[in-house]
Amino acid sequence: MTKSTLESLIGATAYDERGDKIGKIKQIYLDNQTGSPTWAAVSTGFFSHDSLVPLAGAQQQAGDDSLQLHVDKELVKTAPYHDGSRISAESEQELFRHYHVDPRSPGWNAQGRPNIRPGTDTPMTPGYAAPQAAPARHSDDSMVRSEEQLRVDTESEEVGTARLHKSVVSEEQTIKVPVTHEEVHVEREPITDRSGRTTIGEEDREVTLHADQVHVQKETVPVERVRLAVDEVADEKTVSETVRKERVETEGVDDRRPKAP
DSSP states (O other): OOHHHHHHTTTOEEEOTTSOEEEEEEEEEEOTTTOOEEEEEEEOSSSSOEEEEEOTTOBOOTTOSEEEOSSOHHHHHTOOOOOSSOOOHHHHHHHHHHTTOOTTSTTTTTTTSOBOOTTOOOOBOTTOOOOOOOOOOOOSOOOOOOBOOOOOOOOOOOOOOOOOOOOOOOOOOOOOOOOOBOOOOOOOOOOOOOOSOOOOOOOOOOOOOOBOOOOOOOOOOOOOOOOOOOOOOOOOOOOOOOOOBOOOOOSSOOTTSOOOO
């Protein structure tokens, strides 16, 4: 892993040791004494704080914009809160306890990957002694530069109500019903045998006629079940706020002098 590779990890997707996605890598922290990358700040959600994860045992596949960490996702989710500033000694000890890391173990911060010293592309392995620059002399007078940072969180609150109301309406329905009825027509049949005798007089014959009558009845039956279902929809809102930060200005200092690595 080179310095350029190390810088390419910013924004890469982090996965735990089982392959479950954790989040995006936001920042890489280097050891103050050795310059080795030891911690990564991982964003686990849009409104969640960044979690610090040890880089011990981390593996990156060639050509893959992802990093598999040697931790469990649940440990990352419950990691101590970190506000993005430098890692204090107390905070690092708390992280050691949370991830069950023994900093006294040889190579705890180099397991599974070479150490990288910032400012050079030369991979370093444990035991390699890089040339050290002469330590700079510092004055006893120092100041702390502070700045405000936005901390965003969400809280669920009532924004409205929805209700179901059932009312009765009337509508006209037309249904075609097939029916039958009887009709009478006259049939005539000529008599060819006229040998018989008949008389002339009045005579009646009747036939009973039938027809289907339509009777309408109404019956109440259930047709569907209606309920209110609440769906949670993911969205984004942009928030803006003015923050202040302190700026340090110097006098009598040559800023053109090359900075020590």
